[in-house]
Amino acid sequence: MAKRPVSTKPYSGPAGGWGSFRSVESILLQEERIATGNAVLLKQNKPGGYSCVSCSWAKPREPLPFEYCENGAKATAWEITRKRLPDDFFETHTLTELLSWSDHDLEAIGRLTRPMRLDRARDRWVPVAWEDAFREIGAELRGMDPRRTIFYASGRASLETSYIYGLFARLYGHNNLPDSSNMCHESTSVALPQAIGAPVGTVQLEDFRDTACILSFGQNVGSNSPRMLHPLQEAAKRDVPIITFNPLKERGWERFTNPQSPQEMLTLKETRISSQYHQLRAGGDIAAITGMCKALVEADDKAMAAGRAPILDHAFIQQHTHGFDSFAAWCRAQDWAELERWSGLARQAMMDAASVYGAARSAIGIYGMGLTQHKKGVENVRMLVNLLLLRGNIGKPGAGILPVRGHSNVQGQRTVGITEKPELVPMDGLAEQYGFEPPRDTGMNTVEACEAILEGRVQAFLGLGGNFLRAVPETQRMEAAWPGIRLTVQVATKLNRNHLINGEVAYLLPCLGRLEVDAQAGGEQAVTCEDTMTHIHASRGTVAPASPHLLSEPAIVAGIAKATLPPNPRVTWDEWMGDYGRIRDAIEASYPEIFKDFNRRMDEPGGFARPLAARQREWQTETGKANFLVPAGFRTDLGTDLDDPEILQLITLRSNDQFNTTIYGYDDRFRGISGTREVLLMNRADASRLGLKEGDTVSLTTAVDDNVLRQVHGLRVVPYDIPQGAVGGYYPECNPLIPLWHYAEGSKVPAAKSVPVRIRRQEARMAAE
Incomplete structure (x- = not known):
């Protein structure tokens, strides 16, 4: 591959604006869709159009003229590219x-x-007929113990595909259905049911x-859900306080120019987003x-002692919550010096944030993987619920988590059965509906699947999308163990x-993309998806398929299932x-209860919402109320020793030129990095203390003692506004540093947001070797 010029220069612009516009047009040009791509994008997240294949941000009832963001446009261009893997590609290149x-x-091929x-x-992929592939895969699966097989799902498959995939697994005889949620928001799925009796958020647009x-x-x-910037901007213009806690200064939470506003684009007007921005220590959320x-x-x-109006919502607390007295007593007992030490924030900063929050009649609590991907990820989420419950901020307008x-x-996909937890699936109903006895034992989640692969216990791995080996921790060990699996099947759109x-x-089975017309015997088909606010929407492909040889995801799942399972007259594949x-x-x-009148309602503008009891302040918990839950303490991550200057906490990051493991390019505009992903963001004081300067090449080694050497080499030092004691590096390049056993307690989400590492100048390492 051609060598790329590397540049690291601070970016002074806002999120959105002309930078976003140029980025969208650039990728459309790169994917040879400059003439037609913009027309396709006009149908993104619109009634009668298609749901974005990138993030799951809500689709509004009344969409904007351009209801897509920079990263959503990149995902669309990446899928509808005119580029095709040449027929002779694998004759020219070995694996x-x-x-x-x-x-x-x-992927760019x-x-x-x-x-x-x-x-x-021959170390190559060779063409195979669909019917032969299905027959051979089915024959392999029929000879295996179903409990030693893994059916993995990435987060892009439709509700229809996900439902039949989960049904296939259970008809076959297992609940081994790990998915991408196991690597990101499983901490949410564990914490929220404990606290409010619902596994999902309560906020609506x-x-x-x-x-x-x-x-x-x-x-x-700015990088992960840019369409949220529109309601954030509207709130900021109403002088709604927006208080942000994040170790890094992220441009989207600072300033935004709306690309849909001609006036803002022409005048370069920017909207301040955050009214307070607190750069807490990596892993300091519980303390903050x-x-x-x-x-x-x-x-x-x-x-209360002075006879003034209370700060807390005592009526709500008394009627709707459990455990307040214990939680309040615990809060009173905490020492401010310890809170400052573990949060990385000054007492006044925490009090300022509390003062603004305490004066607001309603509040929304937003969070991402900066809470969930820690050893105490479940406690992080529960702690945010505690804060919201103090002021009654769940189950009322303008409030929620x-x-x-x-x-x-x-x-x-979780809603329709992609889960390793049988208690989350209507097993008795499936048994009656399809005339079989579903497996009732708990299956393997992602970490457990990786453990089983490393131990040689997995006979087959079916991957419905995704790039599993790049997404999981322990990259080198997992790649070394993978060839020991008897059968691997990957459904994908790109290499x-x-x-x-x-x-x-x-x-390797290529499928139609969501944006492509899906013509079946009954005509052109629609699929459905659920957004982050639990609204379910129809999605219809709009472009011609990339090849006449592609099958849809449902057709591929059904083809394998029919070749594997005995006939069942109730399962009409x-x-x-x-x-x-x-x-x-x-x-x-x-x-x-969830999908009443599904076919009729799927085209409702804005989608139809799943019923969620917590929105009506009905708490489906063991206590029958929302629960205040006391955390165990502030030591949130492995190897957190604030007194050891040699150990830094690595935060893995995404650039604004990627979505999960899909890398659209080598630029991270908001962080001022161009031409490379092999970087290490460092606080200037840490770099100076360790004798490093900008542009030095370093290696990272995981600072744990378990007889496994985990290293990443060739990282370029980039001084950055990041708290002392923390460093930042890109995902998935830094995944080799994450021990498989370094995960959130209770959810097993890899704790990728705080990994203890040591830094060595690479020249010194090479000389020693």
Whole structure:
């Protein structure tokens, strides 16, 4: 690959603006869609159009003229590219050679067009007929113990595909259905049911119009969910205080120029987003939120003693919550010096944030993986719920908790059964509906699947999208163990690294993208997705398929299932493939409360919302109320020793030129980095103390003692506004540094936001070797 010029220069512009506009047009040009791509984008997140394949931010009832963001446009361009993997590509390149290619360069070749089987002797993929692939995969699966197979799902598959994929797994005989949620928001799925009795957020788009305060923790709006900047900007213009807690200064939470406003674009007008911005220590969220709670509780104590109006919502607390007295007593007992030490914030900063929040009639609490991907990720989320409960900020207009999901349907696939937890699936109903006995044992989540692969216990891995080996921790160990799997099957649209490392028998099955017309026996089909605010929407492809040899995801799942399972007259695979409306009928039969009148309602503007009891202040918890839950303490992460200057906490990051493991380019505009992803963001004082200067090349080593050497080499030092004691590096390049056992307690989400590392100048390392 050609060498790229590298530049690291601070970016002074806002989020959005002309930088966003140029970035969108640049990728449309790169993917040879400059003439037609903009027309396609006009249908994104619109009624009668398609749901974005990038993030799951809500689709409004009344969409903007351009209801897409920079990253959503990149995802669309990436999928509708005119580039195709050449028919002779694997005659020219072996898989071993391709392992030296970057993630970006592999996907940039273009769309996959034919199903392929691994020719291990020649180290190449070779074409195979669909019927042969299905028959051979089915024969392999029939000879295996289902409990030793893994059916993984990334977060892009539709509700229809996800439902039949989960049903296939259970008809086959297992609940091993790990998914991308296991790597990001499983901490949410564990914490929120304990606290409020619901596994998802309670905020609706209209709450942004009613809110009087917004709090954000560990979420990068500018790169990860830019369409949220529109309601944030509207709130900021109403002088709604927006209080942000994040170790790094992220441009989206600072300043925004709306690309949909000609006046703002022409005048370069910027809107201030955050009214307070607190750069807390990596892993300091529990301590920071505790400081706010302590300030509120003690201010309320004084107000009540003096006969003034209370600060806390005592009526709500008494009627709707459990555990307040214990939590309040715990808050009062905390020492401000310890809170400052563990949060990295001054007492006054926490009190200032509490004062503004305490004066607001309603508030929204937003968070991302900066809360969930820690050893105490579950406690982080519960602690934010505690803060909201103090003021009655769940179940009223303009208030609620909002986990911002990533993949476009990661939340929806859980709704229809993609989970390793049988208690979350209507097993008795499925048994009656399809005349079989579903497996009732708990399956493997992502970490447990990785452990089983490392131990040689997995016979087959089916991947419904994604780039599993790049997304999980322990990259080198996982890649070394992967060839020990007997059968690997990957459903994909483009080539990625996981397709170069395979089991003994392997298949690469190309599918239609969501933006492509899906013509079946019953005509052109629509699919459905659930957004981060639990609204369910129809999505219709609009461009011609990349190849006549592609099959849809439902057709591929059904093809494998039919070749694997004995016939069942109640499971009508062929009818389902001809008309996805019949799959939706089946979903409605399995989940009648959620999907009543599914086919009729799926085209409602803004989507139809799942019922959620917590929005009505009905608490489906063991106590029957919302629960205040006391955290165990402030030591939130492995190896957190604030007195050891040699150990720094690594925060893994995404650039604004990527979505999860998909790398669109080598620029991170908001951080001023161009031409490379091999960087290490460092506080200037830390760099100076360690004898490093800008541009030095360093290695990172995980600072744990478990007899496994975990290293990443070749990182360029970039001075950055990041708290002392923390460093930042890109995901997935830094995944090799994350021990598989370094995960959130209770959810097993990899703790990628605080990994203890040591830094060595690379020249010194090479000389020593």
